[in-house]
Amino acid sequence: MGNRVLLLATKDTIAYRRRAGRESVASGAELLAAAGPVGADVTVVDVTSEPGWDISPTTMLALGRRVRQAAGDYDGVVLTHGVDTVEETAYLVDLMAGPAAERAAIVLTGAARALDDDDSDGPANLAAALTAAADPAARGLGAVVCAGGELHAARWVTLADASAGFSSAPHGPLARVVDGRVQRLAVAPPRPPYGGGEPEWDVALFKTHPGMDPGLLGGLADRGVQGVVLEGTGQGNVPASLFAAISDLVDGDIPVVIASRSHHPAAPGELPRDVGMAERLGAIPARGLRAEKARVALMAALGDGYGVDAVRDWFTRL
Numbered sequence: 001m002g003n004r005v006l007l008l009a010t011k012d013t014i015a016y017r018r019r020a021g022r023e024s025v026a027s028g029a030e031l032l033a034a035a036g037p038v039g040a041d042v043t044v045v046d047v048t049s050e051p052g053w054d055i056s057p058t059t060m061l062a063l064g065r066r067v068r069q070a071a072g073d074y075d076g077v078v079l080t081h082g083v084d085t086v087e088e089t090a091y092l093v094d095l096m097a098g099p100a101a102e103r104a105a106i107v108l109t110g111a112a113r114a115l116d117d118d119d120s121d122g123p124a125n126l127a128a129a130l131t132a133a134a135d136p137a138a139r140g141l142g143a144v145v146c147a148g149g150e151l152h153a154a155r156w157v158t159l160a161d162a163s164a165g166f167s168s169a170p171h172g173p174l175a176r177v178v179d180g181r182v183q184r185l186a187v188a189p190p191r192p193p194y195g196g197g198e199p200e201w202d203v204a205l206f207k208t209h210p211g212m213d214p215g216l217l218g219g220l221a222d223r224g225v226q227g228v229v230l231e232g233t234g235q236g237n238v239p240a241s242l243f244a245a246i247s248d249l250v251d252g253d254i255p256v257v258i259a260s261r262s263h264h265p266a267a268p269g270e271l272p273r274d275v276g277m278a279e280r281l282g283a284i285p286a287r288g289l290r291a292e293k294a295r296v297a298l299m300a301a302l303g304d305g306y307g308v309d310a311v312r313d314w315f316t317r318l
Contacts, residue, residue, distance in 0.1 A: 003075035012082035014111035040134035052082015057201035071100035076133025094143035098194035105138035195304035231291035250282035
């Protein structure tokens with residue numbers, strides 16, 4: 001057989017069977033059989049997890065630990081996951097992997113259609129993911145999401161269409177799986193900072209909007225929130241009504257990260273001035289990350305050092 005690959009099967013849609021008037025869930029071994037021969041020595045472990053659309057931060061962290069540990073023992077690791085939040089788990093896995101991402105390929109995959117649907121995308125996605133995990137060409141890419149034969153960087157990937165249409169726009173996929181081999185297409189994003197700390201899961205995310213009540217941000221410190229991400233507009237603009245609340249959070253040493261619902265790439269090697277007045281109040285730019293990825297990044301940053309200054313330094317190295 002080929003390289004040693006660990007398949008961590010968390011079920012979700014890729015494993016659902018709905019025909020014959022009853023529902024059932026395929027085991028990891030059954031998923032592997034449906035994928036067909038992949039030219040690798042695959043070990044299967046079934047992992048308990050909530051559905052992707054309702055996954056908890058605790059489970060995401062546990063999956064990150066499992067993948068990091070397995071990357072030291074296997075040439076590649078594949079994690080099946082619900083497509084709704086796979087981009088967030090993939091990025092958390094990437095941030096937690098550290099040096100392990102250089103030793104093993106890390107591939108997440110899932111499906112939009114059930115295993116027994118006539119047009120199920122699960123078996124093909126899993127076969128491509130396992131093939132990629134076994135190919136040395138996929139090592140060093142960091143965690144990737146595999147769908148439709150393409151490998152997307154965890155930092156860039158997003159579910160652009162609920163029918164499992166993934167995109168890394170404007171960057172494009174890192175590679176594709178063709179004829180049992182990985183074909184590299186682009187340079188992977190730089191490896192993120194890694195201090196080995198345990199990510200802090202209690203981070204709040206708010207989508208800002210005109211007329212937003214600043215009271216929504218009040219009392220967060222009393223509730224134990226360790227950090228806040230605000231999704232603004234344009235290049236990271238947030239309503240002026242939130243300025244006082246942002247200032248209070250920063251003064252209380254609770255980091256506030258400003259992302260945007262619009263794409264605005266960060267210039268390499270410098271901190272982009274993309275959050276206007278909020279940045280002058282001490283908020284931290286999200287380095288071009290989408291809001292949900294910025295939340296994951298803030299979780300990891302807080303694991304490496306609490307407080308606004310420590311998190312700002314972490315993001316400058318992202």
